[in-house]
Amino acid sequence: MKDGIETRLYVRTPLSEADAVELDSAQAHYLRSVLRLGPGEGVALFNGRDGEWLARIEAIAKNRATLRVERRTREQRPEPDLWLAFAPIKRARIDFTAQKATELGASLLWPVMTRRTMVDRVNTDRLAANAVEAAEQSERLTVPEVREPVALDRLIEAWPSDRPMVLCDESGAGGSVPGIAEALAAAGPTIRERVGFVIGPEGGFAQEELDRLRSLPFVTAVGLGPRLLRADTAALAAIAVWQAVAGDWRTSTH
C-alpha cells in the first residue's frame, strides 16, 4: 500500500488515468459505513490487469460511490501460475483454504469431487468472495480464478497435459513417496513455470482414484511427512513449499 492508502479494492473495470469507476453497492457500503470514508479520500484499486492505481472518492451515497483514478502506484507483474484443485471441505475450512491459498499466491482454485468427498455442494460465489478479500488484504495485484466444481474424472480429462500435476500424500504414510521438496527439485524445469496441486478429501483418495492419478504421465506424487495432515493444512503447506523452492519466494536466480 503506497501513499499511506490502506484501503484496497478489486474492481472489474479497466483502470487508467482520469477514469471514473463506479463501485458496486457492497463496496460503497464498506467505504461509507464501515470505514467512514468521504469525498476526497484515497483508495487503491486493482483489476488483475492494469496494476494498482490511486483513486479518490468523488461522490458517495448509501449504495453507490464514484471514484476518480489519479495515477498508477504499482505496475502489473507476472505472478506464479499455480493451480490448486482440492476436494471441498466444511464451511469454515473451505473459506480458510480460499483465503490462505490466495495469500500464498495460487492463481486458480478448483473444487474437485472425489469418492470420499463429504460435501455435495460448493458455494463458489462465497469462495470467490473470500479470494477477493484475501487478495485485497495481501496486496496482490490479481485474484485467483475460481472454477465450478468438477468430478475427478472430469478434472483429469480437462487437465492440460503440459501442466505438472502434483498429487499430495497427506496421510502420514511418509517415506512411500519422495518428500515434496526433493520431488520438486527432481522434476523437470516445467514444474517451476506452471504447476497444479491436487489435494484429496479428509480420509484421502480411494485406492482406485490414486491408481488412476498415478498412472497419468503428468502426475508427480509427493509426501508431506509422517503426520496425518488435514486437507486444508496439506494444501497450504504444498503451496508454501512450492513458492519457496520453485516460485516467487526465491530471491536468487537459478
Add this chain to the structure above:
Amino acid sequence: MKDGIETRLYVRTPLSEADAVELDSAQAHYLRSVLRLGPGEGVALFNGRDGEWLARIEAIAKNRATLRVERRTREQRPEPDLWLAFAPIKRARIDFTAQKATELGASLLWPVMTRRTMVDRVNTDRLAANAVEAAEQSERLTVPEVREPVALDRLIEAWPSDRPMVLCDESGAGGSVPGIAEALAAAGPTIRERVGFVIGPEGGFAQEELDRLRSLPFVTAVGLGPRLLRADTAALAAIAVWQAVAGDWRTSTH
C-alpha cells in the same frame, strides 16, 4: 491408527503393558457421550514418551473411565526440534495457529508480546487444548509444549544461543532478505537439528525490534515472498518449508 482403532487420546500417565489408566472427566465424557463407546472397545493412547498403545475400556461412567493397556502399536521416535515463537492474534486465528503448527510438527509454542501486539492476554490452557486435539488427530506421538507469554526482550534473553532463530519477513517486501528456502540451505547444519521461528504481529515488528533481532548472532532473517501474509499464514508457511527442506518430510538422506 493401527488395528482400525480410530480414537486416539493423549494422557499424562506412564504407559506399559497391563497398566490401568484413569481418564479425566472430559475424556470420559467424550468417549461415552460423544463417541458412545462402551466396555471392551479399543482406544489408542500416547503420552509423548512411551509410544502408542492399544487400550480397552474396562469401566466407563458419566465422568470417569478406566482403560487397560494391552500392547504397544508404535514405538516412540525422535521428532523435529522446532520452536514457534509468535505474537498472539485474535481468538479464532490463534486456535488455528496452535492446531496447524501441531499438525506440521512444531515442538514448542511460545507467545511473544511485541510493540504492536494488539492482544494483551493469552489463554495458554486453550492453546494447549488445541495442541492436544491436533496431536490426537494428526497421529503425532507427542504434544508441543506451550509456554507462558513473554515480552520480546525476555524471549531474547531466554533464547539458547545454540538454537538458530529464524526471523520471518511476511511484509511482502520480498527481495530485501533471502528467500526462506535459500536462507535455510545456506545456513549451517545446526539449523537442521534445531530451529526456532519468530513471527511478528499483524503490522509487523517495530523497526527497533527488527534492528535488535537482526543484531543477534543466532538470528537469520528470511523472506516469505512478495505478498503480505497474515501472521498465522506466515507461521504455517515457514514451518512447512522447514519440514520440507530440512525436517522430517525429507525422504532421502543428505
